[in-house]
Amino acid sequence: MEQLKERAIIGPSISIKGTLAGEEDLMIQGQVEGKIDLKNNNITVGRNGRIKADIYGKVISIEGEVEGNLFGDEKIVLRQSGVVRGNMTAPRVNLEDGAKFKGSIDMDARGEGRQRNLKEASTKKSESSREEPGDSGKHKDKKDGEESGQRGLGLENDTSSSRA
Amino acid sequence: MNKWKSPIGVQSKQEPIALSSSELEVNTSLALNVLSYQLRHEKKYNILDLGPALGANVDFFSQFSCKIYIEDFYHTLSSFDYFSPEDGFTYQTVFDYLLPYTHNTRFDIIMSWDIFNYLERDEFKSLISHLDNFCHKGTLLFSLISTLKHIPEKPTTFRIQDQESLQYQAGSTVLRPCPGYQQTDLNHLMPHFRVCNSFLLRNGFKEYLFVYE
Numbered sequence: 001m002e003q004l005k006e007r008a009i010i011g012p013s014i015s016i017k018g019t020l021a022g023e024e025d026l027m028i029q030g031q032v033e034g035k036i037d038l039k040n041n042n043i044t045v046g047r048n049g050r051i052k053a054d055i056y057g058k059v060i061s062i063e064g065e066v067e068g069n070l071f072g073d074e075k076i077v078l079r080q081s082g083v084v085r086g087n088m089t090a091p092r093v094n095l096e097d098g099a100k101f102k103g104s105i106d107m108d109a110r111g112e113g114r115q116r117n118l119k120e121a122s123t124k125k126s127e128s129s130r131e132e133p134g135d136s137g138k139h140k141d142k143k144d145g146e147e148s149g150q151r152g153l154g155l156e157n158d159t160s161s162s163r164a
Numbered sequence: 165m166n167k168w169k170s171p172i173g174v175q176s177k178q179e180p181i182a183l184s185s186s187e188l189e190v191n192t193s194l195a196l197n198v199l200s201y202q203l204r205h206e207k208k209y210n211i212l213d214l215g216p217a218l219g220a221n222v223d224f225f226s227q228f229s230c231k232i233y234i235e236d237f238y239h240t241l242s243s244f245d246y247f248s249p250e251d252g253f254t255y256q257t258v259f260d261y262l263l264p265y266t267h268n269t270r271f272d273i274i275m276s277w278d279i280f281n282y283l284e285r286d287e288f289k290s291l292i293s294h295l296d297n298f299c300h301k302g303t304l305l306f307s308l309i310s311t312l313k314h315i316p317e318k319p320t321t322f323r324i325q326d327q328e329s330l331q332y333q334a335g336s337t338v339l340r341p342c343p344g345y346q347q348t349d350l351n352h353l354m355p356h357f358r359v360c361n362s363f364l365l366r367n368g369f370k371e372y373l374f375v376y377e
Contacts, residue, residue, distance in 0.1 A: 078217075092226070093222060093226065094219060094222075094223075095217050095218065095219035095222050096219055097218065097219055099217060099219075100217065100236075101217035101234055101236075102217070102234060102235065102236060102240070103233070103234065104231055104232060104233045104234070105222060105231065105232045105234065106231040107226045107229075107230065107231075107232075
């Protein structure tokens, strides 16, 4: 049986402005405005939690409402009842159906996605017997300072009604 | 203050045409398959998803190295009733506000799903014009254009099951007229995009994969 880890609780009637920091897991049912910095611990924003802050944690689980950016060292979980407006950065992000989210999700915090991508690419390449739809490296006019490149995204062979 | 047209795009006539059901339906997606194949390179992809936040779609893209921007554009725009063209605000102003990205942001992939079916021509053109600012040569745009006369009142929810299967869930059992954009319309409305793949599906959708040039 999984041992329950002790955690601090901020109750629904508590309202905090400022920076929250510490070395234990935290459950927030109240309101926090500022910054939550518990990089080595798990943070849960309960259904009653209302947060206007950036949150730093190991595993971050959201059941309430958050306006701010989330940085999960391991994982971020947005539960069905969760509402997040901000950006999420973590190696893994789980969104449950019904969760509301607007912002960006960056899941390559540790380069794991890239490794998976490479592995899948090599698998696909060996399995695929169909004609390759694209070509890589055709377009090399990426401007300096662009946030993202375009390598390998040039499709060449239209399969239907291309513009003349 | 006047509100944004109700809610956006082609006016719903609230015709009581009931669909047989809004149950889930899975269809093969050839364009998604082609798009997935493009994600094979060792690079980080910037993906703009104009649809709602869905775990299945995030899970699918999470197998690649990427940053996903999720906008739930239809619901954001339809609930955005503070400004309207009648108040002197242009579509461009509104889109700048609703889809604000830094000037150096460039998307590799844009998932518009069936949203274009819910936009009038000028809205459609303005949205594309706004997105042009964040595309680079080679940006791919995935879209589902309905060829039917009527479509559900609200956009369909699409969940990626795997790289060639999409689960459809109609947004409503009430239907509204469909603008029925043809290839020539799309050429006019998306002047910097070229169709690189298109597939007509049995359910009345035509899948398009556009590439920005």
